[in-house]
Amino acid sequence: MRESMWGVFVITVGVVLILIIYLFQGITNADEHNYYLLKEVTEASLLDAVDVADYRVTGNVSINREKFVEVFVRRFAESADLSNSYVIEIYDINEEPPKVSLLVKTKKNGAITSETVEFDITNRLDAILETVK
Secondary structure: OHHHHHHHHHHHHHHHHHHHHHHHHHHHHHHHHHHHHHHHHHHHHHHHOEOHHHHHHHOOOOEOHHHHHHHHHHHHHHHOOOOOOEEEEEEEEEOOOOEEEEEEEEEEEEEEOOEEEEEEEEEEEEEEOOOOO
16 A cells, blocks of 8 residues: 555656646746747837938938837737737837837746746847948
């Protein structure tokens, strides 16, 4: 009887550890998805928001602030995970030289047994558009 209780204990501990690994894998995947989504969408939005008319006249690279925000939100919404809710905070947009500072927050829920745990995932990015002359 004693050996069978040890077997039940080992199986129970194994199942609990697999659940914990599954929880942290989901959180890590969400964080990585958010980071690469933020990085790629910011780069594409900066390139879309370049003011081509100003560049042709003056030769200076600058972006249109309103167009950047519009394109960024649209692209982010198209590629974001629909099961999460996001808070996008744009701290700084410099038109010339093109620079943006962004913060994206989301919450990820996980359940271990009957207790629900909520994790805050925050990704911050400062991006400068580099050009070759």
